[in-house]
Amino acid sequence: MDKEIGQxxxxxxxxxxxxxxxxxxxxxxxxxWIDNPSALKKxxxxxxxxxxxxxxxxxxxxxxxQIHCPELIPDWMKxxxxxxxxxxxxxxxxxxxxxFLESGEDCVYGDDVRTRAVAMKGVLGLADVEKFLAEPDxxxxxxxxxxxxxSGTVLLDSVGxxxxxxxxxxxxxxxxxxxxLGHGLWCDGIVLPVNE
Numbered sequence: 001m002d003k004e005i006g007q008x009x010x011x012x013x014x015x016x017x018x019x020x021x022x023x024x025x026x027x028x029x030x031x032x033w034i035d036n037p038s039a040l041k042k043x044x045x046x047x048x049x050x051x052x053x054x055x056x057x058x059x060x061x062x063x064x065x066q067i068h069c070p071e072l073i074p075d076w077m078k079x080x081x082x083x084x085x086x087x088x089x090x091x092x093x094x095x096x097x098x099x100f101l102e103s104g105e106d107c108v109y110g111d112d113v114r115t116r117a118v119a120m121k122g123v124l125g126l127a128d129v130e131k132f133l134a135e136p137d138x139x140x141x142x143x144x145x146x147x148x149x150x151s152g153t154v155l156l157d158s159v160g161x162x163x164x165x166x167x168x169x170x171x172x173x174x175x176x177x178x179x180x181l182g183h184g185l186w187c188d189g190i191v192l193p194v195n196e
Contacts, residue, residue: 005151110181
């Protein structure tokens with residue numbers, strides 16, 4: 001059973017949230033939050049509370065992606081089952097992009113991709129995607145016809161399928177998508193970012 005927060009602890013949390021508010025927020029943005037308290041409540045709830053797990057129970061911890069980039073987790077994902085810490089001082093220009101296919105293979109199943117990614121140290125997660133989206137000019141142009149898979153974060157959807165994030169290039173920009181590990185084949189054109 002969850003332990004309820006006491007009044008003293010709640011007061012300390014409120015003070016901490018207040019101290020953490022950005023001092024450089026502009027007037028229009030501040031007014032937007034004032035005028036839309038339901039959106040503010042949703043952002044605070046999403047940020048401060050771990051989501052419920054598949055059994056409908058409140059999770060007891062937050063994964064790195066839930067802390068660093070909750071806005072990248074789609075609403076149709078019900079929980080995070082595995083995650084890695086974001087890479088400290090990630091330099092996209094030093095990342096190597098490797099195929100997960102072995103000699104003679106055209107395709108493999110999704111679970112094999114994840115296993116091979118771990119072996120290759122290709123386990124950047126969803127929190128690392130944020131850096132790629134913020135610095136798209138550092139992603140090699142040669143990858144625009146590839147899918148860059150971030151296998152370090154595994155998300156669970158409402159039917160229990162496990163997914164990993166990937167980036168793909170469409171209409172002049174990199175776009176975030178999610179692919180199921182358990183359904184279908186993964187073929188040539190998918191690369192893993194490896195931070196060696």
